[in-house]
Amino acid sequence: MNQAETLKLTKPRMPGPFSPERSPRPTSRAHTPRVFTISSGKGGVGKTSIVTNVAVALASMGKKVMIIDADLGLANVDVMLGLIPRFTIQDVFSGGKSLKDIVLAGPRGVAVLPAASGITELSHLNESEKLFLLSEIEEFGDAFDILLIDNAAGISENVLYFALASQRRIIVVTPEPTSITDAYALIKVLTGRHRVRSYSIIINQTKGPREAIGVFRQLSLATDRFLTGVSLDYLGHVTWDDAVSRSIRRQTAVLDAYPGSQASRDYSTITENILAKEGEDDADGNIKFFWRHLVRGA
Ligand SMILES: Nc1ncnc2c1ncn2[C@@H]1O[C@H](COP(=O)(O)OP(=O)(O)OP(=O)(O)O)[C@@H](O)[C@H]1O
Numbered sequence: 001m002n003q004a005e006t007l008k009l010t011k012p013r014m015p016g017p018f019s020p021e022r023s024p025r026p027t028s029r030a031h032t033p034r035v036f037t038i039s040s041g042k043g044g045v046g047k048t049s050i051v052t053n054v055a056v057a058l059a060s061m062g063k064k065v066m067i068i069d070a071d072l073g074l075a076n077v078d079v080m081l082g083l084i085p086r087f088t089i090q091d092v093f094s095g096g097k098s099l100k101d102i103v104l105a106g107p108r109g110v111a112v113l114p115a116a117s118g119i120t121e122l123s124h125l126n127e128s129e130k131l132f133l134l135s136e137i138e139e140f141g142d143a144f145d146i147l148l149i150d151n152a153a154g155i156s157e158n159v160l161y162f163a164l165a166s167q168r169r170i171i172v173v174t175p176e177p178t179s180i181t182d183a184y185a186l187i188k189v190l191t192g193r194h195r196v197r198s199y200s201i202i203i204n205q206t207k208g209p210r211e212a213i214g215v216f217r218q219l220s221l222a223t224d225r226f227l228t229g230v231s232l233d234y235l236g237h238v239t240w241d242d243a244v245s246r247s248i249r250r251q252t253a254v255l256d257a258y259p260g261s262q263a264s265r266d267y268s269t270i271t272e273n274i275l276a277k278e279g280e281d282d283a284d285g286n287i288k289f290f291w292r293h294l295v296r297g298a
């Protein structure tokens with residue numbers, strides 16, 4: 001690690017909390033804000049890099065975006081973007097802070113609610129804390145067009161909880177057989193236990209579109225054969241590209257560090273596909289619905 005990188009680890013690139021006053025209102029008041037969860041069966045398949053880069057791509061297309069880091073794992077959204085969390089949900093109750101004080105300002109105005117903010121413990125708050133937080137949230141959630149939730153890998157209660165509270169469930173898969181079988185296991189649990197029917201699939205770390213479509217077909221064949229009424233749609237693929245790990249080391253989005261890279265182009269295509277599918281999101285739920293479920297318990 002060179003000296004600049006060492007400094008980045010200890011110094012936030014954009015000090016200070018996210019400020020809604022400094023950023024525009026949502027670009028359209030006519031449509032409902034959209035909530036997506038990005039999950040995977042197996043860990044380390046590229047969820048966080050997809051979330052951060054799609055968020056940056058959306059922001060560069062003029063959308064107001066917030067990332068919620070729902071993964072307490074090691075490679076967190078704040079670290080990937082060179083941000084340092086300052087407050088937690090507890091500071092909202094005891095330290096006179098408001099929700100917008102714990103949200104960080106990421107690149108291109110992307111708001112980041114870090115994992116260290118205590119977001120995954122929301123369901124354990126007591127009743128008066130929940131009510132207080134809901135009143136904070138009601139107004140705050142409206143400031144965004146799209147909320148992207150970076151989920152932990154696997155099928156824990158928390159993972160299912162966040163996936164259920166969203167309007168579109170994006171599942172990241174790589175060509176590795178274990179990644180495909182673990183994605184299938186996640187879909188099986190969400191379908192069997194919670195009656196979720198539709199999923200969007202992203203194939204990551206692939207050699208190219210041919211391989212990606214092959215992986216998508218493999219997963220579709222398994223769900224068609226063994227699960228009833230499940231539909232998978234193909235949201236796109238990200239080619240295996242060294243620019244991804246190099247940009248993570250620089251704590252910068254690939255789109256900013258290596259805008260001409262293949263991965264950067266792939267993230268942009270996925271983002272365009274997300275925007276094109278706007279009419280196909282689950283109707284149940286919007287940002288307020290999401291927060292209410294999150295705070296009150298699913
Ligand atoms: N398209 C890609 N090309 C090359 N390397 C990639 C690509 N996508 C992700 N990676 C690498 O894979 C690793 C894991 O990526 P990332 O942290 O985004 O995965 P994750 O699914 O969020 O992991 P976790 O389950 O631990 O949260 C990183 O080191 C990253 O550099």
Ligand SMILES: [Mg+2]
Nearest residue numbers: 047048071075
């Ligand atoms: Mg991650």
